[in-house]
Amino acid sequence: MLENAPVYNDFEQLIIDNKSDRGILLATFKPSAIIRMEIVEDDREWSAEKLEKVKLRSKQNKLFEDNDKVFSVVSKLPYKFKYVFTDVTGRERTLTINDWEIGALFWKEEKRFGGDEAKALESVKHMYLTQHIKDRDVHFFCGHHPILGQHERAKSVHDHWCVHTAP
Template identity: 30%
Template sequence: MEKIRKERILILAKTYPSPSAQYVETSCVAGISQDGAMRRLFPVPFRMIEDGQQFRKWQWIDVRVEKAPKDHRPESHKIYVDTINCGDVIDTKKAWSGRWEWLEKIPAFDSYDAIEATRRADGLSLALLRPKRLIGLDIFKARNPDWTDEEREKLLQEQMQGNLFDEVEERRQVKQLRKVPFDFHYRYVYDTPEGEKERRHKIVDWEAGALFWKCRESHGTDWEKPFRAKLEEDLGAKDLMFLMGNQHRFQDQWLIISLVYPPRAFLI
């Protein structure tokens, strides 16, 4: 049995909590270890995921982890939050050269079908997808604009898993967490031997939720125009990739857990 060990992990994904659908895990933090192994880390309190708090995407952390005993996906590890030490953030200088070094170590695919085939064969549950073409963004109203009592209880249960903080503090954190009242999905095209296919996947990257609140605060009810401009036009003009993660209970269900958008390399 694997022991608790210390690892250096580059954070690549922080997702906005989404406990409403039965197959959606409450939240996900994922990264890559210094030796190139993908890691899904939990439980991580919301206060450590939010923008400006504790650690960011593209930041190194040193932390003690162990293989999650109840989650058999190879990448899933229990994290000891009280052992986290935050390190350097890899910047975007020189056309993302520092980040590309690590992106190239992630299992990468040009086809969603190939990701799913590899999952069935090898248990893969974290992968990078490079769509051939982005079609657009679909926005749907969430079934409930605010957390239901059941959702709040799910959120609280997740927070209490680590037993690091008292219940009063965790209830305060859950109460402060705002639910995004919309669901966002990217539609995209990829190639297969039979020709092009189109798929749609839900975006649960914390950045998308944070962008929604920023646009809502600056534009009120007209938030959708600047939100779409960022996700469709701005990111669509870059070399947009999706870090995909599947679900513990329903492993054929995949979500976009992180948006990765280096500048596009133009040929001269």
């Protein structure tokens, strides 16, 4: 599916194409170098507003007759994980990793370390900076957040996030 899609190495060009009539919604991006991972503490609970938005979206789906029985709240990840990297221009960029796998890894590591979040975070960071990228030709699958709307395009680098990393 993506074999004919361009692979971006200049993040500014990805933003330009996103703003253009091409309207790039999902793109493959190859960073020049991954510098570090940042972990930022986030809210520990879902806001009432966010829960209501998600619940309303679930009701739009006609697949199930009674969506209230299907809708359930998952634990909120109390951290945001971000890659800091450079593109082909040498400019340093930051993208939030918005991938379920990093959240699942955090929960697994927290359990393994008996609830010690600091040890779990260090383990996640270590894995993502070694096993996930060392000696690999890493690419990011990048998109922008759906709250921007179906037709509104991401306006800046801050509106983009990394969906997944692929070796």
